[in-house]
Amino acid sequence: MMEQLEQITEFKSSPELVEKLYENSIRKEYKAGSVILNENSSIRSIPIVTKGTLKVMRTEEDGREILLYYIKAGESCIMSFLGGLHNETSKVKAEVEEDAEILFLPMEKVSLFIKEYPQWLDYIFRLYHKRFEELLEIVNSIAFKKVDERLLALLQKKQKLTGNKTLNITHEQLANELGTARVVVSRLLKQLEENGTVKLGRNKITLM
Numbered sequence: 001m002m003e004q005l006e007q008i009t010e011f012k013s014s015p016e017l018v019e020k021l022y023e024n025s026i027r028k029e030y031k032a033g034s035v036i037l038n039e040n041s042s043i044r045s046i047p048i049v050t051k052g053t054l055k056v057m058r059t060e061e062d063g064r065e066i067l068l069y070y071i072k073a074g075e076s077c078i079m080s081f082l083g084g085l086h087n088e089t090s091k092v093k094a095e096v097e098e099d100a101e102i103l104f105l106p107m108e109k110v111s112l113f114i115k116e117y118p119q120w121l122d123y124i125f126r127l128y129h130k131r132f133e134e135l136l137e138i139v140n141s142i143a144f145k146k147v148d149e150r151l152l153a154l155l156q157k158k159q160k161l162t163g164n165k166t167l168n169i170t171h172e173q174l175a176n177e178l179g180t181a182r183v184v185v186s187r188l189l190k191q192l193e194e195n196g197t198v199k200l201g202r203n204k205i206t207l208m
Contacts, residue, residue, distance in 0.1 A: 004050040005103075008074050010123040017117045021048070025103035030096045037077070037094040043084035045104040048076045052100025053161055057093045057177070066179035067154070068092065069134040070161060078131045081124055084110060098162065147180055148188045152197065154178060159207050166206045 005011055005018045025048070030036060036047060039059055047054070054071040056079065071077055071094070079092050084107040105113075113120040141150050154177060158167050171189065175182040189205065192198045199206040 004073065005048075008123065010119045010126065014117060014119045017113070017119050020109075020113065020117075021103065021105060024109045025105045028102055028104065030100050030102065032096050032099055034096045035093060036096065036102065037080065037090050037092070039091065039093050040089045043080050043088070043090055043107065045106050046076055046080040046084055046110055047071075047094070048103040048105060049073050050101045050103060052102075053097040054094050054100060054102075055097045055177070057095060058091070059093060060179070064179050065093075065176040066138075067177035068138060069131055070097065070157075072161065076123075076127060078124070078127045081110065081127075142179075147178065147184060148191070150178055151185060151188050152192065155198070155205065155207060165208075166204055168204055170203050 005021055006015070011018050011021075026045070030052075036054070037043075049071050051073055053073075054077070056068045056071065056077060057065045058068055059065050077092075077094055079090065080094075082088075083090055114124070141153070145153075151174065154174065155167065158169070159165055171185045172182050174189075175185040178185065189198065189200060193200050196208055199208060
């Protein structure tokens, strides 16, 4: 676990910070599909993913969801940082995409480390910058791209994350992440299959 923390760019120059993170965090393991944070929940700690992938979702008033970004190994959730530091409840839901190991750092330590370790602040700013760019990409995609383009881009992103051309996912899950209806996703996937872009199976999609 410490070795994984040591690989984070900002932490390489501060073995002391790595040790403090390890000592003060609670380690937990989760299976895919587990929800580690719900909307409107209190934020008492921030997650640092050391293995696996999380996806961060936003739910609309009508119950529809949309994918905001993924959190990979070595990363954390900037929304948890901001909400926790300002004593606000969560504005997003975080769900495990791939089986994950996560370190949870209590909020009081988050604030303390900001004062004591400039590397910790650099880490937060880098994540903030990355998430901001990803959210701009989402806004641009929704505003200017057709759903079929967004669907293919999502499948390609999942392939890159997993390193596997075959994705174990349902049409319903894809619809939720895109913020659209399942029937729309099913129709577009059928078109992609007819074009030779994907091959469909039972709860599986293979990119060709």
